[in-house]
Amino acid sequence: MGARPPSASEVARCRFCGVLLSSAESHEELCLRLKEHGLLHSPEAIAAYASVDRGDFILGDSDPYLDAAAVMGFGAQVSAPHVHCAALELIQEKVSAMGEGLRVLDLGSGSGCMATLLARLLQGRGRVVALEHIQELVEEAKQNVAKHHADLMPSSLEILCEDALSLKAEPFDLIHCGAALSQVDDWLLKLLKPNGRAVAPLGPTDAPQWLCSIDMLEDGRYEVTQHLRLILNMDSDEAAAKVRVYNSWQ
Numbered sequence: 001m002g003a004r005p006p007s008a009s010e011v012a013r014c015r016f017c018g019v020l021l022s023s024a025e026s027h028e029e030l031c032l033r034l035k036e037h038g039l040l041h042s043p044e045a046i047a048a049y050a051s052v053d054r055g056d057f058i059l060g061d062s063d064p065y066l067d068a069a070a071v072m073g074f075g076a077q078v079s080a081p082h083v084h085c086a087a088l089e090l091i092q093e094k095v096s097a098m099g100e101g102l103r104v105l106d107l108g109s110g111s112g113c114m115a116t117l118l119a120r121l122l123q124g125r126g127r128v129v130a131l132e133h134i135q136e137l138v139e140e141a142k143q144n145v146a147k148h149h150a151d152l153m154p155s156s157l158e159i160l161c162e163d164a165l166s167l168k169a170e171p172f173d174l175i176h177c178g179a180a181l182s183q184v185d186d187w188l189l190k191l192l193k194p195n196g197r198a199v200a201p202l203g204p205t206d207a208p209q210w211l212c213s214i215d216m217l218e219d220g221r222y223e224v225t226q227h228l229r230l231i232l233n234m235d236s237d238e239a240a241a242k243v244r245v246y247n248s249w250q
Contacts, residue, residue: 011037014067016208017229019082021067027053030065030081039085045092048121049085056147057113059140074134076110079178079230083211086228087199088117090213091174094197095121098173102126105191107164107200108133108178112141116149118176119157130159131167164191172196180205184214184224192216201230 012021022033031050034040040049058064058078062071070078079087095102102125106115109130119128132138138161145153153159164187171193177200181188184202192198196216202224203209210226217223 014082016231017082019228022081023063023067024065026065027055030054030067033067034081034085037082039082040089042089042092042096044095044121044123045085045088048117049088051120052113052116053148054081054113057111057116057144072110072137074137076108076134076137078111078113083228083230084114084117086211087114087176088121090199090211090227091118091176091197092121094174095125098125100125102174103170103172103193104128105164105172105175106130106178107175109141109159110137110178112144112159114176114178115141115157115159116145116152118174119149119152122156124156126173127155128157129169129172130157131162131164132159133161133163135161164188167191175199177201180209184222188214189216189222194218194220202226207231 013019014021019039020037022030022037022039024030024033035046040046055064058070067081069080072078102122104118104122104126106118106128109115109132112130115128115130132141138159141159172191173193173196175192175198177198180201180203182204188198194216195218198214200212200214201209202212208229208231211228211230213225213227215223
């Protein structure tokens with residue numbers, strides 16, 4: 001099990017991004033700490049996060065309630081809770097201004113945790129398509145979701161083994177990307193509707209990135225806003241080493 005945070009009078013901060021860490025002993029305590037630290041603040045995101053226990057998606061010896069990234073197989077990782085919450089709130093900002101029938105894409109869905117959070121966030125107002133290019137992770141994600149969220153599949157959540165670069169689909173209202181992107185590429189913009197938003201880590205895969213919102217404007221231009229410093233490496237065998245480095249900064 002991972003190290004626990006100090007007393008309430010001296011809560012640890014991530015040495016990298018500076019946020020208060022929310023490590024806990026249980027799912028309920030984790031949710032409470034994330035709210036207390038301001039990482040969850042909208043009622044919709046709070047409810048969605050409370051309904052999805054991270055313990056269903058973090059397997060093996062990793063502590064699911066430690067506010068740190070966790071290593072999966074095949075060079076993948078599950079982002080720290082505070083990173084998932086930051087992304088969830090950025091998505092909710094746009095969901096709150098949108099109507100029904102929302103189309104949401106989760107790229108690099110890995111364990112299925114964020115895809116499930118997104119599906120719960122929509123509250124029946126749309127559908128999440130989760131893409132993962134490694135078949136073994138797709139099967140694992142389906143099993144993880146089925147533990148307590150089988151009602152979502154497939155009407156509200158579909159998990160597919162497919163590469164986003166080869167995806168042929170109508171544009172989406174919202175996109176979450178779990179893998180670091182070196183830049184905003186045309187393939188991503190083509191998947192995003194006007195007035196839509198993508199949330200993704202931008203920067204080189206071998207160095208720190210920023211969690212960014214990418215907002216598509218009506219005239220085809222886009223705006224990028226930086227929100228949170230982080231480090232992700234989802235497509236390399238060095239993922240475990242990257243996670244160890246990241247966690248050492250907390």
